[in-house]
Amino acid sequence: MTLDSLGNWRKTHFTKDITSALVGKEIILGGWVRNFRDLGGLKFISLQDKYGERQITIKKGVVSDDVFDKTKVGYQYCIMVKGIVKIFKKAPGGIEIIPSEVKILNKTPEKLPIDMTGETISELDLRLNNRALDLRSLKNQAVFDIRGEMFRSIRRFLFDHDFTEVTTPKIIGTATEGGTELFPIMFFEREAFLTQSAQLYKEQLSGVYERVFEISDCFRAEKHRTKRHLCEILILDVEMAFVSMDDILTILEKLVYNVIKDIREHKMGPLKFIEMENTTILPEIPFPRFQYEEIIELINNKYGFNIEFGEDISTEAYRKLGKDFPGYYYINNWPMSIKPFYIMPSKNTKYSESFDLQKGMLELTSGGARVHNKKQLMDAIETKGLNSASFKSHLNVFDYGMPPHAGFGLGLDRWLTMICGLNDIREAVMYPRTPDRLTP
């Protein structure tokens, strides 16, 4: 059988638009065959599009012989159906379409690499190898529908709070910020790097637009093979001028609250589909605020660890902590000694004006107030064993009236993983990149 061409057919509706108001009307749907049943003289096709599915009912004698013969479909065939909307209580959604014409736009092999009916879940790597197909699954439809709302909600909230969306370069000249390993690139004759974070640029831009944010890719050349790490991650970077760390805690928890509120308000269907409606619930704000020192004391006393002041908190310790505090909470005022140079020391310089936002055992955000005095910043760079000369173009900016500023970076892939209760961060990304995965 040859394939049909689109010709002058156009979809008149998406599946979500087919309501009882259209009963008796002729409509054209297009999409993919999610499921089909052949009972001899009676066939059913579940046609899926970007918003959901509708039942096409093909009964011998009711539809033309042409249509009856043509509707020998397979899983995920791409088809269009012209037909009449009818009430049918037993159909999903109480509506069926009686086709008058059908187009088969593209076919598939009889055996697909992954099951698309939702009856069995294929192994993640196999699914990622066939990601474009995998993304059509009802679960992924729900996850990425929630993701869309998350992004829209973040932008709405930040625009409502006078933030400017900025764009900072992904190719950077010097590998300076420290901490994370960078991907080197050849930039004509020079060595350059992919950005690990928008940190320095967003700080600079807080001296222009006062309140800035960026949602963009950052690149981490870390050979982690865990369920929480990626080489290419989407970070929400936020920076505010004329504020302290406390103001950031407040705006961040309001942001988190609002995003979850929006998801529950606008995406309850998808949330129910992935069975997260009782887990991803509105958190109480303000979030609990702990001091770093308080937390290590608790960890040591209650769970028998031996973390000393100035040490990081181990994954194992976080795991215990997360059981007692499964929700969102802040860990504030980390030791200055383990924070990057740009973090503002507290009055007692043993501590810093920094915080982590935790959700259970996982770190969602890291942030704090920054140094805005040039001399102090240069000293901090040298103290960390870095070379202030390589920060020349960044440091220059601090000559020209940098305001006090503070901000945070929030890993959106990781947050979506939590909100959707996914097992692996790769499930929260359309095309994940890991040390072992460069395709598709």
Added chain:
Amino acid sequence: MTLDSLGNWRKTHFTKDITSALVGKEIILGGWVRNFRDLGGLKFISLQDKYGERQITIKKGVVSDDVFDKTKVGYQYCIMVKGIVKIFKKAPGGIEIIPSEVKILNKTPEKLPIDMTGETISELDLRLNNRALDLRSLKNQAVFDIRGEMFRSIRRFLFDHDFTEVTTPKIIGTATEGGTELFPIMFFEREAFLTQSAQLYKEQLSGVYERVFEISDCFRAEKHRTKRHLCEILILDVEMAFVSMDDILTILEKLVYNVIKDIREHKMGPLKFIEMENTTILPEIPFPRFQYEEIIELINNKYGFNIEFGEDISTEAYRKLGKDFPGYYYINNWPMSIKPFYIMPSKNTKYSESFDLQKGMLELTSGGARVHNKKQLMDAIETKGLNSASFKSHLNVFDYGMPPHAGFGLGLDRWLTMICGLNDIREAVMYPRTPDRLTP
């Protein structure tokens, strides 16, 4: 003089919020000293923040001696002012602030690298070297305010038209699409590349979400040193399933129309400031549609060129054409021979279902319908002298019900350059990257 700390001061308003409704009220502003005048017993400071400026009036005897002595400011000092709002007809905006307390949060050297009063315009490279300072200029404030509206308008329009915002990887495994030179990167032990466009991924995702868009960085390792080229560019990528090229022409011109409408509705102030209010005007839609063949005939006959069918149109020819057609217009149905493999041939396969959207002499968009049949796509790849094996993971997708689809890519930096009447595309980017520029 030591600097003041923020302490418990917070801005109560932005400059834009200081209206006559606040007369007699105490407010706190924060920002930068755009200008100042010292007339002996009377001083004026123009305080600029992200939204505009307000006049601070410091009169001996009216303000405290402390405040009078403290307001020895320089250009771009970062300050906060607590004071009372007063009507003063001669002040810009008819309002002045009488300060009761002032904080100097950061100072600047007496001589700034670029003039920030707006009286003289420094040379572009010098400005880019000091970009964070340069971005505070009133002109840049206007340009990037318009840019913000452009981005918001695009997203609003596309969400209203059932588009899903997608995210595709920036690190790709194979240098395959052809045309543009790529930046190679070391991805652990393997060679990889920075993406030149979201083309193949957005096509795949049109088979999932039907209508997709992405606004993201693409990377071009081209050693162009022109006023129109960058190494890191922001592209709006759009792809639609179940449509033909004609549908894309319609949606694209509606998008262009809407963005300009939104800018004129919401950003007339900035547009006037950069003197573009009579140039960046609402275009008439539909845009004129020319055939490629018609255009080369016109170019040859009217301007005396000798372009043959199958040749590209030279910059010089576009320059002449742009004089006769300064607005937006389409050039459709380019020769298949000069189009990439994924472009759909027309019924007469000499032509293709492709188009360029021009604005005067400049190409703004390139787009068209795509091949969705796997066999045809494999043949097209081989015909172009490429190796279909290196497209394996992309071609696989075409086994699984790819719908007919079409789309376009629109260079946002170039478009903003046009809308704002800028002389150089680097002026439309916060931190541009060119072969000669890796910093700041």
